[in-house]
Amino acid sequence: MEQPLQPKDYQKVPEPTLRRLPWYLSNVKLLKQRGEHFVSSTQISKEINIDASQIAKDLSYVNISGRTRVGYEVDTLIDVLESFLGFTNIHKAFLFGVGSLGGALLQDSGLKHFGLEIVAAFDIDPALVGTTLNGIPIYHSDEFVDKMNEYDVQIGVLTVPIEIAQSVTDMMVAGGLNAVWNFTPFRIRVPEHIVVQNTSLYAHLAVMFNRLNFNKIK
Amino acid sequence: MEQPLQPKDYQKVPEPTLRRLPWYLSNVKLLKQRGEHFVSSTQISKEINIDASQIAKDLSYVNISGRTRVGYEVDTLIDVLESFLGFTNIHKAFLFGVGSLGGALLQDSGLKHFGLEIVAAFDIDPALVGTTLNGIPIYHSDEFVDKMNEYDVQIGVLTVPIEIAQSVTDMMVAGGLNAVWNFTPFRIRVPEHIVVQNTSLYAHLAVMFNRLNFNKIK
Numbered sequence: 486m487e488q489p490l491q492p493k494d495y496q497k498v499p500e501p502t503l504r505r506l507p508w509y510l511s512n513v514k515l516l517k518q519r520g521e522h523f524v525s526s527t528q529i530s531k532e533i534n535i536d537a538s539q540i541a542k543d544l545s546y547v548n549i550s551g552r553t554r555v556g557y558e559v560d561t562l563i564d565v566l567e568s569f570l571g572f573t574n575i576h577k578a579f580l581f582g583v584g585s586l587g588g589a590l591l592q593d594s595g596l597k598h599f600g601l602e603i604v605a606a607f608d609i610d611p612a613l614v615g616t617t618l619n620g621i622p623i624y625h626s627d628e629f630v631d632k633m634n635e636y637d638v639q640i641g642v643l644t645v646p647i648e649i650a651q652s653v654t655d656m657m658v659a660g661g662l663n664a665v666w667n668f669t670p671f672r673i674r675v676p677e678h679i680v681v682q683n684t685s686l687y688a689h690l691a692v693m694f695n696r697l698n699f700n701k702i703k
Numbered sequence: 704m705e706q707p708l709q710p711k712d713y714q715k716v717p718e719p720t721l722r723r724l725p726w727y728l729s730n731v732k733l734l735k736q737r738g739e740h741f742v743s744s745t746q747i748s749k750e751i752n753i754d755a756s757q758i759a760k761d762l763s764y765v766n767i768s769g770r771t772r773v774g775y776e777v778d779t780l781i782d783v784l785e786s787f788l789g790f791t792n793i794h795k796a797f798l799f800g801v802g803s804l805g806g807a808l809l810q811d812s813g814l815k816h817f818g819l820e821i822v823a824a825f826d827i828d829p830a831l832v833g834t835t836l837n838g839i840p841i842y843h844s845d846e847f848v849d850k851m852n853e854y855d856v857q858i859g860v861l862t863v864p865i866e867i868a869q870s871v872t873d874m875m876v877a878g879g880l881n882a883v884w885n886f887t888p889f890r891i892r893v894p895e896h897i898v899v900q901n902t903s904l905y906a907h908l909a910v911m912f913n914r915l916n917f918n919k920i921k
Contacts (some may be wrong), residue, residue: 497917504906507888511865518866533890551783571912599905600912611796647729648736664915670725672751680914683906687817688722689900694789694818696898697857697882
């Protein structure tokens with residue numbers, strides 16, 4: 486938290502690069518487990534079948550330099566990537582909608598290892614309000630603005646039914662949240678300065694089903 | 704299940720189209736709730752801020768034709784989209800790795816509404832093997848090949864630690880699964896005929912964190 490900000494960390498890195506960097510990170514972690522001390526982009530390339538020049542280009546966004554013939558130091562590369570990707574700082578979040586998926590996410594403690602801590606959830610179901618799930622308190626949605634003063638939160642996780650996806654988003658934005666992690670299949674509208682990340686499990690299922698059927702009749 | 708296959712359903716639809724179609728579906732469902740009987744691509748376009756011509760093009764992959772000035776019939780469009788996207792047929796799946804995320808997915812009954820039913824899970828932890836979670840039995844990984852004969856399963860959901868992501872994938876493929884829904888941040892390698900869909904929650908977090916920081920210093 487107290488490290489000086491590296492300006493380079495905050496350029497607008499292309500989304501495809503940001504999505505590939507975690508692949509390199511997990512791969513380098515594996516190489517470390519195998520006892521490697523140095524790794525080159527050529528080595529990563531062989532393991533994960535991405536062009537070495539693409540890997541070198543992606544890594545150029547990160548503040549690390551490799552040494553000719555030797556490559557990147559494994560420990561340093563892991564530290565720098567984890568920090569660059571934001572996994573080493575805890576970002577607090579509220580979750581909206583403790584249904585099946587919302588409840589599941591509250592129980593996934595793994596998110597915390599990647600920098601996301603859901604500190605409270607909101608719902609309107611009287612059977613849920615006032616209870617906790619995996620130690621996380623569930624409040625009534627009406628308490629959201631109060632809780633914004635109590636917790637230091639920037640991110641909202643959206644797992645409500647599609648009928649209220651937009652109105653809950655509007656409420657989140659009005660309350661001062663800066664990012665929405667949207668798990669609904671609904672395309673929400675937000676002001677330009679709000680960060681949205683769409684993770685629709687159902688869209689991924691649609692792609693998978695289509696490809697399976699395509700292979701079957703090919 | 705007994706409907707004749709429409710050849711058009713099984714062309715290789717572009718992935719961006721497949722990812723946008725669920726947006727249209729959820730939007731049309733909302734319009735239906737509001738009492739609309741017909742919907743045009745212009746109307747959907749206004750709601751979700753995607754070009755009307757793009758929407759019409761995406762919908763041209765689906766077996767439905769709109770009427771000039773009136774548009775698509777809402778009920779028909781919902782049925783045809785749900786069926787086209789594979790949400791109305793149940794696709795059975797095995798899940799590998801009942802850790803934090805795997806356990807969470809077993810508890811997300813919502814997947815079934817979109818055509819995916821996880822019928823069994825595999826792990827090696829003696830504390831888990833032989834138990835059930837949300838009614839789903841957890842078997843020892845050694846039993847996988849036996850269970851392939853018992854269940855009619857094509858899809859494997861991968862939620863194991865990265866160290867064994869590749870070896871478990873190899874086992875899944877050797878056992879006859881045709882698709883891998885990969886939730887690990889590891890880039891798995893598979894033979895060409897195997898369908899892979901990567902859903903890395905951590906990669907999405909990385910994008911969100913980076914955009915948040917970028918907005919902060921902008």
